[in-house]
Amino acid sequence: QKEVEQDPGPLSVPEGAIVSLNCTYSNSAFQYFMWYRQYSRKGPELLMYTYSSGNKEDGRFTAQVDKSSKYISLFIRDSQPSDSATYLCAMSAQGRDDKIIFGKGTRLHILP
Amino acid sequence: GAGVSQTPSNKVTEKGKYVELRCDPISGHTALYWYRQSLGQGPEFLIYFQGTGAADDSGLPNDRFFAVRPEGSVSTLKIQRTERGDSAVYLCASSRGSSSPDTQYFGPGTRLTVL
Numbered sequence A: 001q002k003e004v005e006q007d008p009g010p011l012s013v014p015e016g017a018i019v020s021l022n023c024t025y026s027n028s029a030f031q032y033f034m035w036y037r038q039y040s041r042k043g044p045e046l047l048m049y050t051y052s053s054g055n056k057e058d059g060r061f062t063a064q065v066d067k068s069s070k071y072i073s074l075f076i077r078d079s080q081p082s083d084s085a086t087y088l089c090a091m092s093a094q095g096r097d098d099k100i101i102f103g104k105g106t107r108l109h110i111l112p
Numbered sequence B: 001g002a003g004v005s006q007t008p009s010n011k012v013t014e015k016g017k018y019v020e021l022r023c024d025p026i027s028g029h030t031a032l033y034w035y036r037q038s039l040g041q042g043p044e045f046l047i048y049f050q051g052t053g054a055a056d057d058s059g060l061p062n063d064r065f066f067a068v069r070p071e072g073s074v075s076t077l078k079i080q081r082t083e084r085g086d087s088a089v090y091l092c093a094s095s096r097g098s099s100s101p102d103t104q105y106f107g108p109g110t111r112l113t114v115l
Helices: none
Strands: A004-006 A011-014 A019-025 A032-038 A045-051 A054-058 A061-066 A071-076 A085-092 A106-111 B005-007 B010-013 B019-024 B031-037 B044-050 B053-056 B065-068 B075-079 B088-095 B110-114
Touching: A004 A085, A011 A019, A019 A085, A019 A106, A032 A061, A045 A054, A045 A061, A045 A071, A071 A085, B005 B088, B010 B019, B019 B088, B019 B110, B031 B075, B044 B065, B044 B075, B075 B088
Parallel strands: A011 A106, B010 B110
Antiparallel strands: A004 A019, A019 A071, A032 A045, A032 A085, A054 A061, A061 A071, A085 A106, B005 B019, B019 B075, B031 B044, B031 B088, B044 B053, B065 B075, B088 B110
16 A cells, blocks of 8 residues: 555646545555646645645635545645646655655646 | 756666666755655655665565665665666655754655666
8 A cells, every 4th residue: 555645636727626636555654645736747735734634725726634544635625727737746744855646647638 | 056956857768777766955954855756646754865875765665676865865766676666756855954954855756667
């Protein structure tokens, strides 16, 4: 079993819809949870960073972490064609001096 | 300001050859990471530098892979006797290394193709 599981998609939704992306993990030592966005042939770009359990909102993006279920989610409201990309969940045990463990990434297509 | 830069952007080589991949981190960032991303996969950790020293090299797949950061800034990932399975995008990331949480900023990657 991989440490981080993420459905690779692709996921296609119409413009304006709410998108839900999620990951599960097995290592209970993870405390820092991230979502990265990656456009084709580009490096990953940090979208959201959450420590421990709870919710965090930033504009149209909301990240949720449920450590008891080892489950994290990213919600995108009012999705736009420019949101079409691969979304990578990622996590680490320490907030610094630590490698990040990534999921496979979910390919998202927002249909105009 | 300038982000993480990586050169070359693309590298095609033949099986058995030696390659060097370069990473220029964000100015002032003391922590530098190398990851490898195969097609359809997320990035996988290779090695982490804090300053000039390799603090964690547990992700290097075998002794054909080696990385240096002699002056605590630019880093070079070196691959000897390349194999077709080494074909991937090699990503470099840097971070301040001084606070928690410590955001890692990624470069665009070097796409390595071993024929």
